[in-house]
Amino acid sequence: MEQQQPGPPAGPRVLVVDDDPTVAEVVSGYLDRAGYVVDRAGDGPDALARAAGHRPDLVVLDLMLPGMDGLEVCRRLRGQGPVPVIMLTARGDEEDRVLGLEVGADDYVTKPFSPRELVLRVGSVLRRAQPSAPRTEVLRAAGLRLDPAARRATKDGAELALTIREFDLLAFFLHHPGRAFTREELMREVWGWDFGDLSTVTVHVRRLRGKVEDDPARPLLIQTVWGVGYRFEPAPQED
Numbered sequence: 001m002e003q004q005q006p007g008p009p010a011g012p013r014v015l016v017v018d019d020d021p022t023v024a025e026v027v028s029g030y031l032d033r034a035g036y037v038v039d040r041a042g043d044g045p046d047a048l049a050r051a052a053g054h055r056p057d058l059v060v061l062d063l064m065l066p067g068m069d070g071l072e073v074c075r076r077l078r079g080q081g082p083v084p085v086i087m088l089t090a091r092g093d094e095e096d097r098v099l100g101l102e103v104g105a106d107d108y109v110t111k112p113f114s115p116r117e118l119v120l121r122v123g124s125v126l127r128r129a130q131p132s133a134p135r136t137e138v139l140r141a142a143g144l145r146l147d148p149a150a151r152r153a154t155k156d157g158a159e160l161a162l163t164i165r166e167f168d169l170l171a172f173f174l175h176h177p178g179r180a181f182t183r184e185e186l187m188r189e190v191w192g193w194d195f196g197d198l199s200t201v202t203v204h205v206r207r208l209r210g211k212v213e214d215d216p217a218r219p220l221l222i223q224t225v226w227g228v229g230y231r232f233e234p235a236p237q238e239d
Helices: 021-033 044-053 070-080 094-100 116-130 164-175 183-191 199-211
Strands: 013-018 037-040 058-062 086-088 107-111 140-143 144-147 152-156 180-182 222-225 229-232
Touching: 013 021, 013 044, 021 070, 037 044, 037 180, 044 058, 044 070, 058 070, 058 094, 058 116, 070 086, 070 094, 094 199, 107 116, 116 164, 140 152, 140 164, 144 164, 164 183, 164 199, 164 229, 180 183, 183 199, 183 229, 199 222
Parallel strands: 013 037, 013 058, 058 086, 086 107
Antiparallel strands: 140 144, 144 152, 180 229, 222 229
16 A cells, blocks of 8 residues: 655744735735745734634735734734734825734734735744854843843843844843944844845834833933934943
8 A cells, every 4th residue: 555645844824814805815815825824813802813723834814904903913913922913004104003012923024015015024023033054152241141042031030022123132232342333234234134124123223122221211222323323332241
C-alpha cells in the first residue's frame, strides 16, 4: 500500500479583519498565494473570537470597523497576549494612524494600498517578531535587562510590557549606547524599511520612554538630539 506523503508545512497564520468583503477577499488571496494560512473576520467580536480560538501569528486589522473599531479590537487582542498587528487606515487620517501605533499596532498601511506592498509588510513584521539569532546575549544598562532570546525585558526587576517594535527599538539602543541616530536610520535598522512615515519612529520612541524612563517628560535614557534624532545614554554609573 502506497504511503501518503505529508503535505508542505503550513505557513504563518494571518487573521484579516475588514468589513469590506472585496478588500478582505483581495488581501486574503494575495496572502494565501504568498504561503500564509488566512482566516477572515468581518467585525471586532468575530475577530476576537477567532483569535481566541486559534491564535494568529499576525493580524491585518481595519481601523474603521462597525460597532467595535479597530483601536478597541487591537487593545483587546493585546489583552489576550502579544501578537503583531498591521492596521489599515484611510489616507490622510494621520491622527488615527498615530492612535493605532499608540495602542500597540506594529505597522499601518493606508488605503488605497498595493496588496503586494501589504504582503511585504506582513513578511517584514513577522521576521522582526522572531528572536534575532546572531544576537542572543543578555543586555544590561541603567537598571534595564533585556533578553533577546526570551523576548523579555525588565527595569529594576519589574517586567516591561513591550510591543514587538518597542522591544526591537530598545534592543537597538542598548546595542549602540551613546550614539545618535536619525529617525531614517532607526526606521531602516529597526523596522527594516527604506520608506515609510517617520512619525512611526516618533510615536514608538514616546511609548518606549513612557515605559523605561523615571520621568518620561524629562527623559534621561532616550535623549532627543536636536536636528539629528535620538541617542540612548546609559546612567553615569553604567559608563
